[in-house]
Amino acid sequence: MSAIVKLDQIYKSFGSNQVLKGVSFEVQKGEMIAIIGASGSGKSTALRCIDRLEKIDSGTIEVCGMRVDDPAVDLHKLRQEVGIVFQSYNLFPHLTVQENIMLALRHVKQQPKAQALTVSMAALEQVGLGNKADAYPEQLSGGQQQRVAIARSLAMAPKVMLFDEVTSALDPQLTGEVLRVMEDLAAGGMTMLLVTHEMAFAKRVADRIIYMHQGTVWEVGPGEMLDNPKTPELHAFLNNGL
Amino acid sequence: MGFSLNFAPLAPYWPVFLTGAWLTLKMTTVAIVVGVAIGTLIAFLKRGSNRYIAKACSAYIEAVRNTPFLVQIFLLYFGLASLGIHMPTFAAAVLAMIINIAAYAAEIIRAGLESVPKGQIEAAECLGLSRWRIAWHVMLQPSIERVYPALTSQFLLMMQASAMASQISAEELTAIANTVQSDTFRSLETYIVVAFMYLALSILVKLLAWGFGEYLFKRRRIIRRAALEAARRRPPAIPPFKPAAVVAAAAAANTTNTTNGSAS
Amino acid sequence: MIGSFSWGHFFYLVQSIWWTLVLSGLAFILGSIGGFGVMLARISPRRWLWMPTLVYIECIQGIPLLILLFIVYFGLSVYGFALPALVAAGLAMMVYTSAYLGDIWRGCVEAMPRPQWEAAECLSLTRWQTLRLVIIPQAFRLSLPPTVGFLVQVIKMTSLASVIGFIELTRAGQIINNSIFQPFLIFSLVGAFYFVLCYPLSRWSESMENKLNVSNR
Numbered sequence: 044m045s046a047i048v049k050l051d052q053i054y055k056s057f058g059s060n061q062v063l064k065g066v067s068f069e070v071q072k073g074e075m076i077a078i079i080g081a082s083g084s085g086k087s088t089a090l091r092c093i094d095r096l097e098k099i100d101s102g103t104i105e106v107c108g109m110r111v112d113d114p115a116v117d118l119h120k121l122r123q124e125v126g127i128v129f130q131s132y133n134l135f136p137h138l139t140v141q142e143n144i145m146l147a148l149r150h151v152k153q154q155p156k157a158q159a160l161t162v163s164m165a166a167l168e169q170v171g172l173g174n175k176a177d178a179y180p181e182q183l184s185g186g187q188q189q190r191v192a193i194a195r196s197l198a199m200a201p202k203v204m205l206f207d208e209v210t211s212a213l214d215p216q217l218t219g220e221v222l223r224v225m226e227d228l229a230a231g232g233m234t235m236l237l238v239t240h241e242m243a244f245a246k247r248v249a250d251r252i253i254y255m256h257q258g259t260v261w262e263v264g265p266g267e268m269l270d271n272p273k274t275p276e277l278h279a280f281l282n283n284g285l
Numbered sequence: 286m287g288f289s290l291n292f293a294p295l296a297p298y299w300p301v302f303l304t305g306a307w308l309t310l311k312m313t314t315v316a317i318v319v320g321v322a323i324g325t326l327i328a329f330l331k332r333g334s335n336r337y338i339a340k341a342c343s344a345y346i347e348a349v350r351n352t353p354f355l356v357q358i359f360l361l362y363f364g365l366a367s368l369g370i371h372m373p374t375f376a377a378a379v380l381a382m383i384i385n386i387a388a389y390a391a392e393i394i395r396a397g398l399e400s401v402p403k404g405q406i407e408a409a410e411c412l413g414l415s416r417w418r419i420a421w422h423v424m425l426q427p428s429i430e431r432v433y434p435a436l437t438s439q440f441l442l443m444m445q446a447s448a449m450a451s452q453i454s455a456e457e458l459t460a461i462a463n464t465v466q467s468d469t470f471r472s473l474e475t476y477i478v479v480a481f482m483y484l485a486l487s488i489l490v491k492l493l494a495w496g497f498g499e500y501l502f503k504r505r506r507i508i509r510r511a512a513l514e515a516a517r518r519r520p521p522a523i524p525p526f527k528p529a530a531v532v533a534a535a536a537a538a539n540t541t542n543t544t545n546g547s548a549s
Numbered sequence: 550m551i552g553s554f555s556w557g558h559f560f561y562l563v564q565s566i567w568w569t570l571v572l573s574g575l576a577f578i579l580g581s582i583g584g585f586g587v588m589l590a591r592i593s594p595r596r597w598l599w600m601p602t603l604v605y606i607e608c609i610q611g612i613p614l615l616i617l618l619f620i621v622y623f624g625l626s627v628y629g630f631a632l633p634a635l636v637a638a639g640l641a642m643m644v645y646t647s648a649y650l651g652d653i654w655r656g657c658v659e660a661m662p663r664p665q666w667e668a669a670e671c672l673s674l675t676r677w678q679t680l681r682l683v684i685i686p687q688a689f690r691l692s693l694p695p696t697v698g699f700l701v702q703v704i705k706m707t708s709l710a711s712v713i714g715f716i717e718l719t720r721a722g723q724i725i726n727n728s729i730f731q732p733f734l735i736f737s738l739v740g741a742f743y744f745v746l747c748y749p750l751s752r753w754s755e756s757m758e759n760k761l762n763v764s765n766r
Contacts (some may be wrong), residue, residue: 147413151412
């Protein structure tokens with residue numbers, strides 16, 4: 044089975060700072076991959092490159108058969124296949140929760156209003172916020188806002204979902220509700236890549252964990268890898284936390 | 286030398302004053318609507334990728350904001366007349382106001398656009414929204430709400446600036462005041478009456494702007510209503526603190542613990 | 550058309566700039582003194598002080614400067630004071646400026662966080678001491694960009710004094726235009742002179758505001 048996401052020898056610099064130094068990995072359909080690493084290891088950058096939020100200097104990225112590194116790639120089509128959820132939720136403050144979700148459904152997928160209403164409500168129910176459809180983002184807690192952000196991406200029916208440290212801005216109480224939603228998504232067969240610091244969650248739910256160190260993929264393996272790190276760097280990282 | 290104010294001769298001129306006020310309001314409203322529309326366009330052009338257009342927009346804005354409105358009116362009206370273009374005074378005044386408002390509105394709206402967090406634009410891009418959609422839904426709508434007070438202030442300032450149109454004999458409240466005072470020789474009284482009319486117009490405009498804002502930005506209404514609801518549902522009352530009861534309860538707890546014997 | 554623009558005309562314009570600056574300076578300095586008083590009255594807890602001041606500010610901000618100018622000019626003349634145009638214009642602009650500056654400065658003082666007041670109170674400072682030693686020195690920094698911005702407005706507003714015959718830059722332009730009728734050239738030049746006066750101040754105000762925002766982030 045060909046991989047749904049394929050990164051091959053990615054190099055990326057910000058000015059004089061080389062952040063990605065030859066990153067390569069593959070993700071199969073239905074897999075949940077957790078990317079861990081210290082700050083500055085390049086994990087968020089690698090994730091953002093997949094959805095073309097950053098342009099790579101060299102290497103290739105292939106998502107659902109499309110070459111993301113190709114300057115002529117159809118971004119419109121790419122972004123319907125890939126959904127991304129950010130650390131700072133980035134909900135649109137002047138729209139209600141349901142309107143937030145319907146915006147792209149109506150104007151990108153060109154769905155008629157009635158269909159958009161049904162699809163958005165289904166997405167909200169899936170994250171457990173069906174009763175908050177008419178609330179505004181500022182009336183919700185951080186965890187609820189993040190779940191709305193997940194629903195907003197989910198409603199577009201992407202083939203791959205990317206999560207960029209989505210629980211880092213939440214306190215422990217609210218983190219749990221978001222992780223539960225992500226676990227449900229994984230169980231439902233969604234292909235997911237998450238950059239995260241939640242080690243226990245990664246070990247339990249992820250199919251594979253990628254440990255990045257100083258811009259390259261340092262170790263790859265199933266959750267048990269965290270109990271038996273092969274490299275001293277991973278060992279140090281796990282024992283020192285971040 | 287004593288002098289008393291005599292407003293009586295002005296009484297028959299009431300309809301004339303009201304006409305003047307209406308003309309001022311009309312002039313200002315047309316200028317604002319068109320001016321803000323053009324100003325929005327210029328705000329986007331100034332932030333756009335074409336550097337020559339952006340620089341041209343900057344030059345236009347700075348030229349308008351650093352020269353007096355009176356000079357702008359003269360330049361437009363007399364300048365165009367000398368080139369053979371004779372405009373009616375009302376149109377010339379409105380045109381000068383549009384050019385002036387567009388520059389100020391462009392700056393106000395540009396500040397609003399720049400305050401939209403980059404993350405929201407990224408999220409909209411990642412949802413596949415086109416650049417036009419992002420500009421309208423994600424950038425412009427929240428910006429208008431945020432800069433609405435500044436835009437309202439600009440409306441009021443422009444309404445007062447319309448008085449300068451009297452200098453090219455355009456028909457508005459101040460020009461009518463000039464006519465009335467030369468008819469009645471009651472210059473001080475006339476201008477005092479007109480001052481009050483401008484004040485009344487100001488209050489009217491502030492009310493209309495507030496009402497329009499409430500209609501347009503239903504989010505504020507809904508959130509305010511929700512906050513009031515939450516305040517009304519007060520938390521259950523805390524029972525009064527009775528020290529004697531607390532001490533007795535603690536003593537009782539201590540005796541039960543010692544009889545149970547184990548450390549808890 | 551009728552005549553042509555000569556160097557004589559040019560220097561006449563340049564000389565009139567002096568009077569524009571005189572009127573601007575007069576209005577700004579007198580208006581600042583008045584504005585400071587207005588600000589103090591406005592933030593006073595005493596009702597008999599802040600209410601009339603609020604009414605004063607709202608009234609002045611609600612009427613055009615041109616009307617205020619006419620009221621002062623005609624009002625003073627019917628009461629028997631035949632004042633030169635400079636004084637009438639200066640007086641009207643002082644009233645106008647004091648209301649606006651007072652409001653701007655009030656906003657800056659009120660923007661000072663409550664904990665500053667509380668800390669001073671806990672040190673037993675009186676209200677006036679707190680204002681003088683703690684609040685106003687900090688509010689001053691915040692008030693510089695809008696105050697300089699308003700100075701630009703003042704310079705532009707002096708053009709209205711032309712209406713009551715005071716010979717400043719705009720009036721000089723009108724006088725020349727009445728004799729040689731080349732409005733495009735003359736008023737563009739007049740506009741350019743105002744631009745040279747105002748633009749550096751606008752940029753200064755902007756750069757001060759940027760510095761303030763950077764330090765706030």
